[in-house]
Amino acid sequence: MYKVIFQFENNDSVESYANEGENLLEVARKSNVAIDAPCSGNGSCGKCRIRLISGDLNSKRTRHITDEEYAMGWRLSCCSTVAGDVTVEVPDIASAYRSRMKVADLSSSDEVKIFEEAKAQVEEAGIVLKNSMSVVELEMNEPTLDDTMPDNERFVRAMEKTTGIEKVRVPYSVLRKLARVLRSSAFHVKCVIRKTARDVFVYDVMPAKEEVVIGGLAVDIGTTTVSAILLNMTTGEILAKASSGNGQIRYGADVINRIIESQKPGGGKKLQKAVIEETINPLIWQMCQSCNFDRDRIYRMSVASNTTMNHLLMGVDADPIRKEPYIPTFFKTNALFASDIGIDIHPDAHIIVAPNIGSYVGGDITAGAFISMIWNKPTMSLFIDLGTNGELVFGNSDFLMSCACSAGPAFEGGDISCGMRATDGAIEACTIDRDTMEPNLTIIGKEGTKPIGMCGSGLIDVISELFINGIINAKGKFIREGERIKHDKYGMGSYVLVFEKDADSVKDIEITEVDIDNFIRAKGAIFSAIRTMLNSLDFTVDMIDDVYVAGGIGSGINMRNAVNIGMFPDIPIEKFHYIGNSSLTGAYTMLLSTQAERKTYEVAQNMTYLELSTVPTYMDEFVASCFLPHTDSSIFPTVKLK
Numbered sequence: 001m002y003k004v005i006f007q008f009e010n011n012d013s014v015e016s017y018a019n020e021g022e023n024l025l026e027v028a029r030k031s032n033v034a035i036d037a038p039c040s041g042n043g044s045c046g047k048c049r050i051r052l053i054s055g056d057l058n059s060k061r062t063r064h065i066t067d068e069e070y071a072m073g074w075r076l077s078c079c080s081t082v083a084g085d086v087t088v089e090v091p092d093i094a095s096a097y098r099s100r101m102k103v104a105d106l107s108s109s110d111e112v113k114i115f116e117e118a119k120a121q122v123e124e125a126g127i128v129l130k131n132s133m134s135v136v137e138l139e140m141n142e143p144t145l146d147d148t149m150p151d152n153e154r155f156v157r158a159m160e161k162t163t164g165i166e167k168v169r170v171p172y173s174v175l176r177k178l179a180r181v182l183r184s185s186a187f188h189v190k191c192v193i194r195k196t197a198r199d200v201f202v203y204d205v206m207p208a209k210e211e212v213v214i215g216g217l218a219v220d221i222g223t224t225t226v227s228a229i230l231l232n233m234t235t236g237e238i239l240a241k242a243s244s245g246n247g248q249i250r251y252g253a254d255v256i257n258r259i260i261e262s263q264k265p266g267g268g269k270k271l272q273k274a275v276i277e278e279t280i281n282p283l284i285w286q287m288c289q290s291c292n293f294d295r296d297r298i299y300r301m302s303v304a305s306n307t308t309m310n311h312l313l314m315g316v317d318a319d320p321i322r323k324e325p326y327i328p329t330f331f332k333t334n335a336l337f338a339s340d341i342g343i344d345i346h347p348d349a350h351i352i353v354a355p356n357i358g359s360y361v362g363g364d365i366t367a368g369a370f371i372s373m374i375w376n377k378p379t380m381s382l383f384i385d386l387g388t389n390g391e392l393v394f395g396n397s398d399f400l401m402s403c404a405c406s407a408g409p410a411f412e413g414g415d416i417s418c419g420m421r422a423t424d425g426a427i428e429a430c431t432i433d434r435d436t437m438e439p440n441l442t443i444i445g446k447e448g449t450k451p452i453g454m455c456g457s458g459l460i461d462v463i464s465e466l467f468i469n470g471i472i473n474a475k476g477k478f479i480r481e482g483e484r485i486k487h488d489k490y491g492m493g494s495y496v497l498v499f500e501k502d503a504d505s506v507k508d509i510e511i512t513e514v515d516i517d518n519f520i521r522a523k524g525a526i527f528s529a530i531r532t533m534l535n536s537l538d539f540t541v542d543m544i545d546d547v548y549v550a551g552g553i554g555s556g557i558n559m560r561n562a563v564n565i566g567m568f569p570d571i572p573i574e575k576f577h578y579i580g581n582s583s584l585t586g587a588y589t590m591l592l593s594t595q596a597e598r599k600t601y602e603v604a605q606n607m608t609y610l611e612l613s614t615v616p617t618y619m620d621e622f623v624a625s626c627f628l629p630h631t632d633s634s635i636f637p638t639v640k641l642k
Helices: 024-030 067-071 109-124 151-163 172-184 247-251 255-262 267-291 307-314 363-372 456-468 513-536 559-564 582-592 594-605 618-625
Strands: 002-008 013-018 049-059 074-076 080-090 133-139 188-195 200-207 215-221 225-232 238-245 298-305 350-353 381-385 390-395 400-405 426-432 439-443 485-487 493-498 509-512 546-550 576-580 607-609
Touching: 002 024, 013 024, 024 080, 024 247, 067 074, 074 080, 109 238, 109 363, 109 582, 133 151, 151 172, 151 188, 151 200, 172 200, 215 267, 215 307, 215 582, 225 267, 225 582, 238 267, 247 255, 247 267, 255 267, 255 307, 267 307, 298 307, 298 363, 298 582, 363 381, 363 390, 363 400, 363 546, 363 582, 363 594, 381 513, 381 582, 390 513, 400 513, 426 456, 426 493, 439 456, 439 493, 456 493, 456 509, 456 513, 456 559, 509 513, 513 618, 546 582, 559 576, 576 582, 582 594, 594 607
Parallel strands: 002 080, 215 298, 298 350, 381 546, 400 607, 546 576
Antiparallel strands: 002 013, 049 074, 049 080, 133 188, 188 200, 215 225, 225 238, 381 390, 390 400, 426 439, 485 493, 493 509
C-alpha cells in the first residue's frame, strides 16, 4: 500500500492510499478529488492532466502530452498507475469540469432581464403568475385549565377557520416545534402553507412578528453545468443566481458513460452524491450566503434536466435508458421531497420535476419549449437546445415534434483541448484578420481578465473565421502557414489564439485539428437532426418562420457564424433568436406559477418524440454534414469565403 498525495495550487492537499498498479484517476475518484475526465478515463480527451512532483508513476506516453511537457512532469492520470509513494499536482486550469462556483451579480440588468421577459411572455399567453404558496396569520386563545385542547388541534381549528379548508396536514417538522413557537408568541403566529381546493399543507410556523419570505429554488441540471436561482415565491423577485460545473463530469462527459459508471458497485450513490452534495448543495449555500437567506426558508424546488440526469439525481436505475427499447423508469413524477434525496433546504419542500418526453429528450427541453412559446404560435418554429445532447422541438400551436442527437460536450467546452464553461476567462467571441491571421478576442469577465480557455460561442466564431478566411479547408485541416499556425511531430496542425505569456494558463491557448474535427461532428449532429426531423414531416428549411436557440454556451451565439459552419440552416438571420438558458427560465416559471407548471406538463403530453436511430436516412445526413459547411454547398447559398 502506497501513499498518494494530491496537491492543489492553493496549497491544500488530499492524502490517499493505493495498491501497486492502481489507476491514478480511480484513486482520485475514490478520494473525492475532482480531476476532469470527459472521456471517463479511456485516454482519448487528454483533459485529466496532472503533474508529477515526486515519487513513482508508471505512465504511458500519449499524444496529448508533448516530450517537453513530459519532461516537466505532466501526465494523464487515466494512463498512469501507482508504483510507489507519490505526490502529484492537480492544476487549477480551465476545463469542461472546473467547478468554480460563480454567483451572479444581480445588479447587472442582463442577469435578471431574461426572467422578467419570461414573466411578461407567460402573462401575455394568459397564464396567471400565481402559485399555491402563501403566508397566513393565526391568533388563538391560550390554553387554560378550563380549555385543555392539545396544541395541534387548536392550531388545526384556527387554520380551518382562516382558510375555509377542512383538511389540514401538519407534518412532523412543524409538530416538533409547535409547542415552543406557540408559547413564545402568545399563540399569535404566521404560517407558510400550500393551499389547494382539497387541503392545506403547513410547511412552517413562526412568531407573527417575524418577516417571512417564501423561498423557492429553480435548478437546471445540465450534463456539464448546473445553474440555479433563488427566488421570492410571492413576488417572483430573483434573490440570487449561481452556476458551477456538474460534479458528475469526472465520471464521463456524456450520459452513456455516466450510466455505465452508475452500474458499478456503489456507482449510483457516487453519481448522486456528486450532483447533490458536491454541486447543488454548495450552490444553495453560496446563494443563501450572498443574500443572507435561511436555507430552511426554501419551501419548494423545481428541477429541469434531461432524462438521465433526473434518474441519477433521484438514485433511480438509469441503465434501461441506454438499452433497446430505451425505457426510463418514469417520464413524470410528483412524489419527491427534499429530504428524500438530501437537498439542503426545508425537509418537506416538494420538488417539481419538469416531465421527460423520451429517453433522450428530458424535462430541460419541456421547460425550454414551454418558455420559448412555440406552442402558442400559429407560425412554424424550431427550438434548439445546445448542450452535451442537442435537442430539437419543431411545430406550432397545432403540433410539436421533438428529437435528440448526441452532440457531445463540445458546445460546453468538453472534447476541446482549450475548452471551458462560459465563465470568467473564457473567450466568448472572436474575429480573425484575413491577411495577418491575428485574432481579436472578447473575454468574459471584468476588463483586464486574462484568457484561460474558450467556451462554446467562442468556438463557433473561431472555426467560422478560420474557414471563411481560408485558413482551414472544408475538412477542418489547416491550409495556410504563419506565426500562429503550429504543427506537432505527427503533423497535426493548430492555431494559437493566445500565446502562453499572454494567457492565464500553463500553455498556449490553441485550437487543434482534433478539436475542429470534434466540433464538426457536434455541429453535424445538430444540422442532420434538423434535416431528418423536417424531412420526416415533409417540411423544408424555408418553411421555418423562427428559430429559438437555447443553451448556456456564452453571452450569445453569432448566428451568421453558426450558419457559415453549417450548424444551422441557411435562412435569413433575423429569424434566429438566442434565448439563453431556457431550461432554467422554464423551471423558474414552473415554480412561480401553478398554471405554468400545468401547461408545461400539457406541452410534454402533446409532444411527439422521434427516435433518430430508427430513421434510415439519419446516418447519411450526419455524414454529409461533417464538412464545412456541408458536402452539398447548394444547401448554404449565402456562405461565401472572403
